[in-house]
Amino acid sequence: MVIKKIFNNNAILAKDTNRHEFVVMGCGIAFKKNVGDKVDESLIEKTFILKHKDASEKFKLLLEDVPTEHVSLCYDIIEYAKNILGVELNDYIYVTLTDHISYAIKMFDENIKNSNVLIWEIKKFYQKEFAIGVKALEFIESELGKRLPEDEAGNIALHLINAQVNNSTSKVEDIAHQTKMVQDILNIVKYTYNITLDENSLNYERFVTHLRFFFQRLNKKQIIESEDDFLLKQVKSKYKKAYECMLKIEKYLEMTLSEEEQLYLTIHIQRVTQR
Structure with a gap:
């Protein structure tokens, strides 16, 4: 070599x-x-x-501007994230996360705050990624003696969510937007039924997971289609309020969902609102 x-x-x-x-x-x-x-x-x-040529070239350029200790630190954070998540991460994580963390450290040094308006939602919907973000802050403090604010744990989590292979075509901004939309949909359900959802229940977890994958399908234009509307008619008749709530969500999304998507969404709303 x-x-x-x-x-x-x-x-x-x-x-x-x-x-x-x-x-x-x-x-x-x-x-x-x-x-x-x-x-x-x-x-x-x-x-x-880095197998991806474009990511490799951008990483080389990054090395000319970013302090070596920041690059080394991000390497450790990414390796830790891989072990905890147990998934493959897109090569671009070495570019995007390193660039972000180095800039966040610079902002910290200049006493400039960078608030994350989605911190609460990220904590709730992406608990594993957020926990890695918190650990990353510990890595940074241990190596550089600087304790970045918790908002940065949320920002790091967004980069990790984006870098997971299934989301490799998305941007961090898209993931942030999707997270807000999940929260908006949960609020539609809560206000329609005038209830507080049990965030510790299995049905709540399933509903949030369904919404996350639903938005992934939207991004990839992989909407589920069905030629048989019999089940939807049955569900529409049996769970009228859940179906009406689904229509409100459809209106919020400003799109017409396939019958299969309507079916799944209605069933999830029915389940998550039952005690």
């Missing part, structure tokens, strides 16, 4: 005998080294293998 480019004393772009490129980090790995020199592999601490 030889050095192809030096970013700083602790970060280089290296290539192996098969001409594969890797971003490699390690304390003093490029000290007194030149392009073309052999890499001292005993000094390697972190290796970034």
Whole structure:
């Protein structure tokens, strides 16, 4: 493995005998080294293998502007997130999260607050990702001695949600918008029935999960269709109030849902509103 480019004393772009490129980090790995020199592999601490070419190129550009310790810190956060979530994350997470956290640290240093208006919803709907965000704040404090506000745990969570492979075509802004829409729909249900929903119930969890995947289907234009409206007619007759509530949600969404989507949504509303 030889050095192809030096970013700083602790970060280089290296290539192996098969001409594969890797971003490699390690304390003093490029000290007194030149392009073309052999890499001292005993000094390697972190290796970034980004399969997506565009993500790889943007990551290299990022390394020229972002402090090495921020890049290293985000690597640890991402590896921790992978282990906890047990899912594959899109390569872009190394670019987007590193860029965001580095900027958040800069904002913190300048005493500029960056509020997250969706913090409450993120805590509730994406508990696992938010918990990782909180842990990330601990990583940052441990490494840099800076305790970023809880709002940043929510921002980190949004990046993790976005980076999960099923959401790889979405943007962080889309995920934030979807989270707000889930809350709006829950409010429609609460106000229609004039009740407080049991957020600890299994039916509540199923309803929120259904809504999250429903918005994913909307994004990917994968709306469920059905040629048989018999079940919907039965449900419409049996659960009139739930069906009326579903129509309010449909109006809020400003779209006509397929009969199958109407059916599932009505059933979930019926279940979540029952004691």
